[in-house]
Amino acid sequence: MKIAFFSTKKYDRQSFNEQLESYSHTITYFEDILSPETVALAKGFDAVCIFVNNPLDRELIRMLSEIDIEVIALRSAGFNHVDLEAADDFGINVYRVPAYSPEAVAEHTVALILTLNRKTHKAYNRVRENNFSLEGLTGFNLHGKTAGIVGTGTIGTALLKILKGFGCHLIAYDPYPNDDVKNMGVDYVSLEDLFRNSDIISLHCPLMPETKYIINREAIGMMKTGVMLINTSRGALIETSAAIEGLKSAKIAYLGIDVYEQEEHLFFKDLSERVIQDDVIARLMSFPNVLITGHQAFLTSEALHKITQTTLENLTLHEIGKNVPNKVSMNV
Numbered sequence: 564m565k566i567a568f569f570s571t572k573k574y575d576r577q578s579f580n581e582q583l584e585s586y587s588h589t590i591t592y593f594e595d596i597l598s599p600e601t602v603a604l605a606k607g608f609d610a611v612c613i614f615v616n617n618p619l620d621r622e623l624i625r626m627l628s629e630i631d632i633e634v635i636a637l638r639s640a641g642f643n644h645v646d647l648e649a650a651d652d653f654g655i656n657v658y659r660v661p662a663y664s665p666e667a668v669a670e671h672t673v674a675l676i677l678t679l680n681r682k683t684h685k686a687y688n689r690v691r692e693n694n695f696s697l698e699g700l701t702g703f704n705l706h707g708k709t710a711g712i713v714g715t716g717t718i719g720t721a722l723l724k725i726l727k728g729f730g731c732h733l734i735a736y737d738p739y740p741n742d743d744v745k746n747m748g749v750d751y752v753s754l755e756d757l758f759r760n761s762d763i764i765s766l767h768c769p770l771m772p773e774t775k776y777i778i779n780r781e782a783i784g785m786m787k788t789g790v791m792l793i794n795t796s797r798g799a800l801i802e803t804s805a806a807i808e809g810l811k812s813a814k815i816a817y818l819g820i821d822v823y824e825q826e827e828h829l830f831f832k833d834l835s836e837r838v839i840q841d842d843v844i845a846r847l848m849s850f851p852n853v854l855i856t857g858h859q860a861f862l863t864s865e866a867l868h869k870i871t872q873t874t875l876e877n878l879t880l881h882e883i884g885k886n887v888p889n890k891v892s893m894n895v
């Protein structure tokens with residue numbers, strides 16, 4: 564198939580070019596995101612390939628159908644950025660890459676937990692300035708602390724396995740409990756009990772209408788004072804204004820996020836020469852106990868390899884008229 568590849572980064576091009584010779588597809592890389600302004604670039608192609616930073620609303624999907632695009636190939640597991648109803652209505656197939664490397668995201672989650680706790684980012688800068696003082700660097704043992712995991716799918720489960728090794732007491736909430744997780748000795752509890760009893764809360768459920776702002780004022784009100792809150796899932800799981808209030812009142816003692824509600828205006832771009840216009844993230848960045856990474860939890864070479872392989876396989880199955888198990892639609 565002829566693929567128009569949007570939001571190309573150097574690491575994408577490298578990974579796709581490495582595997583492309585095993586497939587019959589051709590790829591043309593564009594650095595821009597797919598938008599009403601750039602959609603004309605996709606004319607003459609069979610498929611567009613996009614990343615999570617690329618919202619596709621009904622109007623843009625209509626424009627894709629007008630230029631006969633058959634497939635929207637997502638280089639991501641999450642698909643909340645695509646209007647699936649519109650894709651169904653216009654007969655465009657949407658394929659995703661489920662579970663490309665749960666360990667990549669789980670390990671980055673642990674990196675956020677450990678950095679916030681043991682302040683290695685601050686120690687690194689101090690030592691480079693010949694400042695060997697330990698003042699303000701006190702952390703806490705993870706051993707014996709209660710970690711509450713919201714969503715025990717592939718990433719939540721991978722994280723639970725790592726935290727078990729640290730000797731944490733593990734509790735979880737998921738409307739669909741998983742037997743493998745129960746067999747690890749994890750207790751499923753209600754969301755309210757998880758909020759009330761956890762020292763560390765980590766979010767691993769998808770963003771859906773039911774989970775938007777699952778962390779709001781009421782939820783934060785239930786949490787232990789001094790809680791550590793981590794989100795490597797989707798930004799809008801946390802009501803950011805409520806988290807800022809929680810940080811100001813010291814209810815939240817640590818916040819680690821790899822995702823942010825308004826991230827599409829910021830993440831994946833070098834804005835170092837610009838003035839950030841988003842006052843909410845600017846406020847978040849001003850807290851000494853907030854650690855933000857720019858949606859990089861997925862970014863390991865193993866994950867990139869798997870994303871590339873599954874994306875190309877999805878397109879091959881489509882091309883030869885076979886069922887694509889990774890199709891997402893309103894009915895699947």
Ligand code: NAD
Pocket residue numbers: 640641661662665668713714715716717718719736737738739767768769770773774795796797821822858859860861862
């Ligand atoms: P998954 O589908 O394997 O697991 C999601 C789990 O959430 C399921 O067990 C499901 O039952 C549970 N769930 C559904 N509704 C829930 C609710 N209301 N409350 C609690 N749990 C609920 O997904 P996954 O592969 O583990 O990925 C989880 C999320 O991680 C994705 O939706 C995506 O948003 C995010 N993600 C982020 C990155 C990154 O780079 N930061 C990379 C990949 C995925």
